[in-house]
Amino acid sequence: MDYKEYNIYDRDYIVKNFGNVGGFMTTLYNYVDYDFGNFSSGAMLASASDESEYSKMGNGIEDFYNGAWSPSNAKEDLPSAWVKMYQGIATANEFLDKFQGETFDELKYNPDYRAQMHRYENYRYEARFMRAYFYFNLVKTYGGVPLIDCVMSPNEVNSLARASSDSIFAFIIGECDAIQDSIVADYSDLGEYALDTEETGRADRLAVMALKARAALYWASPLFNPSGDNGRYHAAALYTKQLLDACEERGKGLTANYRDLWNSRSYNTQAIVKEIIFGRRYSSSSAGDHLVEGYNYPAGIEGGAGGNCPTQTLVDAYDMINGKPIGDPASGYDPANPYANRDPRLAATVATNGDVWPSYQSKALQTYYGGANGEPLEGATPTGYYLKKLCNGSISLASNSTMKDATHTWLTFRVGEFWLNYAEAMFRYTGSVSATTPDLPVSALEAVNMTRRRAGVGDITDTDPGAFWERYKNERMVELAFEGHRFWDVRRWKEADKHFTSITEMKLTTAADGTVTYARNKVNRQWDDKMYLFPIPQTEILKNPNLKQNPNW
Template structure:
C-alpha cells in the first residue's frame, strides 16, 4: 500500500491549543505501510494529514467567503466564483465540489488508518523513556479518527443529502461502484459513532495523568476530545431534525436534538466549567486558543501565519485593503438597539419605534455591541487598530465607491480580521495565526433553544427533562457579559419567537459559516437569499449630514439549490450515483 503523502510535525491547530507558534511540518511522499508502522511519529503523520482536511473559510472562493452567497455579505468585486451560487451558472458540471473531494479523501485516510494501523505495539521502542505516553496517544488515535470520519460525513450529508457510505478502505475501482446511502442513515451513523467513542476518547489533553504527560511538550489541547465529539453529535442531531431532512416533522428527531444539545451543555458547563466569554471579539482573536477557552470547544488553527483575511477585507483606501466581503444591510438590521428594538430605514429616515436610546442622526450608536465588533461602519475610527484616519464609506468618501473594491453595501467586515495586522510597507507586524471556530458554546445554547422550542411547542415551555426553556437558552448569548442585551420577553407568540431566534442566531454566529446552511436546513432561502440589501450613503447639505438609501441586489434562487448537485465528474466515474432532484 502506497501513501501519496504523509505530513507530520507538532499539530498546533485548535480552539483550546496551548502550543508554540512554531509549527514545523515535514512532508514525506510515497512511503509504504512498513514505513508508517516504524515509529510513533510516522503513524502520527497520517493523523495530522487527516486533521488538515478540517474545513475553514478565510476566503475559500478567491477571497470571497461562503457568507457572500447568503444575506450576510456581498463581495465587492464582480466575476468572483461565489456568484455561481446565485447567478444561474451552478450545475453538475460547475458543481463547486471541493467538499466532495476533500471529505472523501479524508474518509479514505480514516479508513486506511483504522484498517491498517490500529493495534500496533512498537516493541522495538519499549525501552524508550517516552514509550508509555506515546502509546497512550497512539491508542487514542483510533477514536480521533472515528470522530474525523464522522465529521467528514456530516459535511457531506448537509451538502448533498444522500451520499455513498464507506467504512473500510477501498480501491478507487471499488469506490466507484457505490450507490448513495439515505441521509437519515448517515445522520444515524454519525450520532451512533459519537455515542460509541465519547467515553473512550481522551477527555481533556490539558489534564492528562502525570505518567502519560510528555515533559517536552505543551498540552495537545487542539486535538479532538470528548467535548468535540459531543458537539458533532449535537449539531448533527439538530440538522437531522430540521425541515430539509425531517420532511414529516417527526417530533422524536427534535427530542433527540434537544437531548444531544443538552448533553453537550451539561458536560461543558457542569463538568468542564465552561461559560460564554465576556469579550465576544476574543472568540476570533489571534490568541483565542488560550484567551477564549472558556467558550471555545474546538477550532481549526491555520498551520502558518497569514494576512490574507485582512488583505481581502480591510477597507479599500487604506494601504493593503481590498474591500472584499462587505456585510449587508440585511445583517445590520438584525442588530437591535441596546434596549431591544428593531432599527429600520424607512423612506430615507432611520426609525426604532419604542426605543429610548436610539438617535436617528447616529444610527449605529446604542446598538447591540456585537455590531461594532463584527462590522466596520461609516465614520468608524481605530479600524484597523493602526489606522489613524476615519473610515468613510459614503459615495465619494475615502473608502467608498467609486473606488475599485469600494463597499457596495456601506460596510466592511471586521470579524475574523486581526486588526493589529499592519499591511503598510514599513510594518513589522504583517501576519498572524488564525483559528476557524468549529464549535463553541454559544452555538449550542442556540441549538438547544431551537430543538426544545420545536419539541415542546412554545418558547416558555419546560418539562422534567428540559428545565431550561427555549426562551432562556436563546437569551444566553444576548445576555452574555460584555454584550448585555435584554433577554427575550415572556409570553412571545411562536411566530414572534421564531423570527427573534433566527435573528439572534444570525447576529451571534455571523460569518462563522452557519448562515449558508441554517437557511437551507430551515428551507427558507426564498425568504432570505433573494433580495440582498446594501446602503448607499451620500453627503447632504453643507456636507455635515448624510442621506441614506437602500439598494437591493436581486439574486436567483431555485429550490433545487437546497442541496448541491452531485458532480458530473463523479457520476461519469460511477454510474450508480443518482443526481439530486432538479439538477
C-alpha cells in the first residue's frame, strides 16, 4: 500500500490549473476550528467552563470536570485537538514543499492570468499563516509539541520529541513576522489583481497581526511564563497596539451594536464586518440542520433541545448599566427584579424568564420550575437561562418552517477582543491601571473601557490593581462570552482553582399569585492542576516512543 497520512489529489492533478490549487487551499481552511456545538453532540467548550452548563446529562463535555478525562479519552473531538491540527499542518507543509514555483504557462494568455498568478503567489503566505495558527491551537492545548515545518515520512514524524512551548511560540511569532508585509493587506482593495470572485474569509495582513498579538499574550501568561518575564507582556502590548492602529488605518473598529456581530449577514455588512478581523463562515442548513439553534433553543418549543445554558456565575458578571457591579450597595441591583437596568450585553447573550425568545415566538419564556420551558421538562435549563448569543432568533425549527437563512460566522479574531488583550498586557507590563509609555500611549483603564462604552455601560474606575484585575476578568467574561475564550483564559492565568471548581445555577419558583422567587444553587465540579494542559492522546504515545506525556496524566 502506498500509504500517506494525508488525503489529497496527487501533485500532477493539482497543478493543472489555478482552480485545483485554489481547491487545495480551501481544504486547508477547512481545518480552522469553530465551536458552535459541532463536537460532543452539541456541547460547547463554554459548558466545560463556568460560562454554561449543558442541559442533558451524559454528554461527553462532562468528562472535563467529572474525572473521566484521560489520555485514552483525550477529547480528540475538540476542533483544535492533536490529530486535526497536525492534519492541517501536514497539508500546509505539502503545499509549501511541493506546490511552489508553478507558472501555468498554458494559461498565460488568459485575460485573468496576472490576477490568478497574484492569488497563487499569495497562497504561500496564507499556508504559512494557517500552519502558525494550527501550532497556536496545539501549544495552548498541550504546551510543547513536535515542530514539523516540512514534509516528513510517517516514520520520521513518529520519532520526533516535543519542542518546548517557548520554541513553538517563537516559531508562531517568527512566521507572522516573516509574512506580515508580504501577504495581501486587504482583499477588498486588490486593484488590477481583483478577480470576479468573493474573497471574504481569507487570511490577510490584519489576521497575521492578530495571531501574533494573541500568541504573544498567551506566551506572556503565567501558564507559559513561569519565570515572569515581563518583557513578554511588553511585546504583547506592543503587537496589539500595532494591530489596533492598523485596524484604525483601514477603517476598522468596534461595530456600533454588540448583538449585530452575530447577525446572519455580518460577513458582508460593512457596518458589522468593520470589527471582524478573521472568521469562519458556515451555513447551518448545509451542515445537516440548524446546528446552533437546534442545540440551544429552549426546551418546550418545537425543535428546542435546551443545550448550553448560561450559568448564574456568568449572569452575575454583568454590571448594572451605571457601571457598578451588582454586589456594590450603590449599584441599584434588585434581587427581586434581577435583570432590570443591567448591562445590555446580558439581554443580547442570555434569555431569561419572561423573555420572548426565539424572536419568532409569541409566548414569553417560563424557566421556573413547572413552567413551559423549565424543569422537570426533559432538556430544560438547569441554570434558569437559555443561550441567545450566536443564535439567529428568527429561525424557526418547526416542521412547517420555510426559514432558510442560517448563515453563521465564527469570529476567530475581532477588534473587541484586542482592546481587552491590550488592557491585560499593558496592566501586567506596567503594574498600573493608568500608566502609559511613549510606545504605548493608551492606559489599561482606557483600553478596558472601550468595549463598555460601545455597550453603553459606565466605565470601570477602579485604580487599585487587585480590584482592577477582578473587574477586568469580569469584563472579558462578559464581552467574549461563548466565543471560545473563557476555557483557555482561566487556564493561561492559572486561576482554575478560583473559577472552575464550581458553578452557580439560578432556581426559579412561582407562588400562587405568580410571584417569582430566585434562589442560587451551587454545583461543585472537579479540578486537578494537571488539567491546565490536555493529555497527549495515548494512541500518539504508543506510535511515538519519544513523546513524553504531560505531567500527572
